[in-house]
Amino acid sequence: MPSKTLRADTFVVGSGPVGCAFARTLVQAGQHVVMIDAGPLMSPRPGAHLKNSYQYQRNVDLFTSVIQGHLHLLSVPPNDRPEVTLDPSAYRFDRSRFKGFVTDGQNPEQDPQRNLDAEAVTYGVGGMATHWTCATPRHHPVLERSDLLTAVEWNELYQEAEKLLNTRTDAYDMSVRHRVVHEALSEEFTELRDPYQVRNLPLAVERRTDDPSMVHWSGADTVLGPLAIMNLEEDCSLLVRDEASGGSLTLYPEHLCRRLALTPDGERVEYAEVVDLTRSAPIRVEAGNFVVAGGAVLTPQLLSASRVDRPALGRYLHEQPVSFCQIVFHQALVDSITADERFTDRVNEHHKRNPEDPVPIPEDDPEPNVWIPVGEQRPWHCQIHRDAFHYGGVPPNVDSRLIVDLRWFGMIEPRAENRMTFSGCCHDTFGMPQVTFDFTLTPEDRATQHRMMRDMLRAASVLGGFLPGSEPRFVAPGLPLHITGTTRMGTDSQTSVVDTDSRVWGVDNLYLGGNNVIPGSNASNPTLTSVALAVKSARRILSPAPA
Known part of the structure; x- marks a missing residue:
């Protein structure tokens, strides 16, 4: 039984720049938004870039240890090499009798020859934007940009995304x-x-x-703009109300979405199953619309855990x-x-x-x-x-x-054979299905x-x-942390996961955001493009197409 029920117009999973772009667009249009992140709050302003500290600006090399401390490797193949210098009296066992046993979160299903060895995620309010390079180029109009949007649409969305991220070239x-x-x-x-x-x-x-x-x-707080000035509530959530629109944003750090529960016909998300990690307390979240913006690995992971399976889920994986x-x-x-x-x-x-x-x-x-x-x-x-x-x-x-x-x-050619799958028996640190790469x-x-x-x-x-x-x-492989395509946009439900408004095929109120939505090849940093697509999707939530 859930310890409590939260209700919102829109529920957003993930507090990085993409999730914050959804939140700001929706709140400033008058919506009440609930946002969660599995990681903790790491700065007074939610999602602020940690490199703004004086010591890191004076010596950028000191920031390396901060990045290392925030990256969690996703798939580590088993390593059976013995520790030959271990004290002879220490406990050991015959590995030939326990071939299915793995230690330290290793992934027994991972082929090391097809792994993205360095692929990692950040758990924390703001996500990767707490330590990213802040590079925000527009994608090449022919080689990188999808032709699912017109040049006019791209230009307008890029302009809005550049404002949200405060992109400049003169600094x-x-x-x-x-x-x-x-x-x-x-x-x-x-x-x-x-x-x-x-x-x-x-x-x-x-x-x-x-x-x-x-x-x-710029961090995720930059994207939130005036909504980043939040008040701490008694339940440790952060709340801000937008006086101009009447909307509000409530942020819950260290809250994990375990599953999206669909209606019996599978055409809508009815509620989300969330756990407060600090109290191990289950929570039910009900909303008119649901947005998953957890990144290119954790977003398809949640869909897989929710049995929102689509033929292209996890496929067409592109990494630079x-x-x-x-x-x-x-x-x-x-x-x-x-x-x-x-x-x-x-x-x-x-x-x-x-x-x-x-x-x-x-x-x-x-x-x-x-x-x-x-x-x-x-x-x-x-x-x-x-x-x-x-x-x-x-x-x-x-x-x-x-x-x-x-x-x-x-950049490489997107292929359905390059993919990630999610285990039915192995789990990650958060108890979610373990990801395995095939790349x-x-x-x-x-x-x-x-x-x-x-x-x-x-x-x-x-x-x-x-x-x-x-x-x-x-x-x-994986070190750029720029995976795209794993829930890609398209016009065919067999070769894509979302439509051109980032809505999941067949689920009326489920939208996705992040690099995972980008459908094609790319060599440039993907964040600006992902924020642009999030703006487009948020506008669709506010003005749904006629039935």
Whole structure:
């Protein structure tokens, strides 16, 4: 029996940027929205970006441990290798007699050759947006964008999503390193034409006016806007009322949706089964509409647990191959800073404060954020910047001002064979069906990624020499955390899970949001596109099509 029943106009599962885009659109239209997240509240403003802290802006490498602490690997194959240095007197057993036994949450159904080894999720209010890179480019109109929407629709939705995320391209114009990198690459890639030449990376970030050496990174709280100023209630929920519309948003951290219960005919969700994880208390949530925006793995997981099975559920899984390296600036590039009249005042002021510092880059100089967009002859997205990642650590004896990261994101052909499945017997930490990945690249995909690596090497050679330990390589599959397609949008219920308004086929009041809805290939960061599609879906909830 549920300990209580909650009622709302719309119930939203997931509090990342996509869930918050649904919530804000609906609340400001007068709806009463209940939102839950399985993870805890991690900041005074719900879903704020944790990198806005002073110490992480002064030394971005310190943020690496924060990212590592928030990522939960999804599928770890069994490892039967013995611990040969274990004390001989310690307990052990004959593994040949217990072949079905696994430890430490390993997944006995996972083939390590077909796994996305590094694929992970974040449990917490704000989701991945508490530590994301904030890169928000628009998808390429031919190679990446779906033709299910018109160019006019895409443009209007992208404009709205850019407002919600506070996307800008000018936050790093004043950076010495940004200009040096931008100009060096522009001189090298002269064959690229507008709008696919070397450009500033679109970012959900704003430079602070009170201290121009600092920025404010957008999180899920940015998407909520005025709704992020919430009051703590007696039941530990967070509540905000929108005076203009009369709507409201109630947020419940550490609440897990275990199942969506359908009506007997399967055409509507009747209620959601939720558990308060802090009290182990079951809760029933009744609503007119239900939105699942838990990410590209946890969203299909909930549908599978709810027996909302569709032929395409979990299929057409797309994840971006990524090549990566770090370079240390060429001597000539560093020397050119001193000789450049544009930087004279800043360099002189820096040396005045730090006369023993041989590097002509101010200690508070913002990092570069440069972009080479996806192009029809170059089907990969390129980021040249400095950021904290859970890979690519910096040796302590190398000045971090001289280091630049290069990340080239590739695209593959979506195939139904690339998929995730959910176990009927194994469960994850939260007691939900364990996910198993089945993912491979085609020969054509592999050839394209080799071309992408060659292109990254071309850019790297212009900027500097490789940092020891961060020489060019492909990162582990799944490491971008950019899965798309697992509940993809379409016009055919056999090859898609949702229609063009992100409504699940055959269930009138169930909508999905997130990267999982994106139907096709993509190399660019998917968040902006997912927020745009969430806005479209929220508008459909507010103005349902006639029967």
